Amino acid sequence: MTEPGRSTWLQRLARNRSVVAGLALLLAVVLAAAFAGVVATHDPARLDPPKRLLPPSVEHYLGTDEFGRDVWSLVVHGSRVSLLVGLTTMLLTSLGGVVIGLAAGYGRRLDLVLMRVMDGLMAFPAILLAIALMAARGPGVGNVIFALSVVYTPRTAMLIRSTVLGIRDLDYVHAARALGRRDLAIAARHILPNCVGPLLVQGSFIFAYAILAEAILGFLGVGVPPYVPSWGNVIAGGKNVIREAFWVSLFPGLALTLSGLGLNLLGDGLRDTLDPRLRVP
Secondary structure (H helix, E strand, O other), X not given: OHHHHHHHHHHHHHHOHHHHHHHHHHHXXXXXXHOHHHHOOOOOOOOOHHHOOOOOOOOOOOOEOOOOOEHHHHHHHXXXXXXXXXXHHHHHHHHHHHHHHHHHHXXXXXXXXXXXXXXXXXXXXXXXHHHHHHHHHOOOHHHHHHHHHXXXXXXXXXXXXXXXXXXXXXXXXXXXXXXXXXXXXXXXXXXXXXXXXXXXXXXXXXXXXXXXXXXHHHHHOOOOOOOOOOHHHXXXXXXXXXXXXXXXXXXXXXXXXXXXXXXXXXXXXXXXXXXXXXXXX
């Protein structure tokens, strides 16, 4: 009984154009990051002042920046930082959101305290809170991940809580409680599986938000250190020479846009596939 249902679910995903397009774009970025040492044509950290601000050519596919570094190599290696920050932030926010959301949604006594804390964090604009945390902790990949995890965990927690609130009073949950099942077992076996679908959709959007936020922090100079290749750092460096060499900021910006587009298409496709209310027969 399980295999036909699973194959049907996979077939619906394969037929969804948003899922296919999103996965294709995301796969291209992942492959570029995984094989950056092979795909890159130059050392991204190598400075070559005589070749500064060269336009795209056969030798430098996307031109060079103000220090003579190859923009193509910077973009390829920068994808590693973006994917690392996005993936780790997604995992941490999903884990924290599930724990807090389950505790608040199923434990009535904890709901008031936990949700007021989440409301307090969400009262701040996301990027401003991230900048404040980075200013307190200093630049670094780990600190970027920490700041973005703090910023986006409340959103996941709110989603899981709302899902739990719609499930905890259903008949099969009351039946499990009447049979003597403990609250932790009921939450893990009967409630948590119903949160997987919304969590996957939310996770794909958090991934995209984190990649964009990391680039914003890098652009503002409070993200990863300037010597670390990242899309935000390259765009920030190109803003000073935007009139003479627009390609320095253009191509990492396009990479950022395509990555965000792929993740948003994937999230939309997952939502359409996993939500029975949006499913088209």
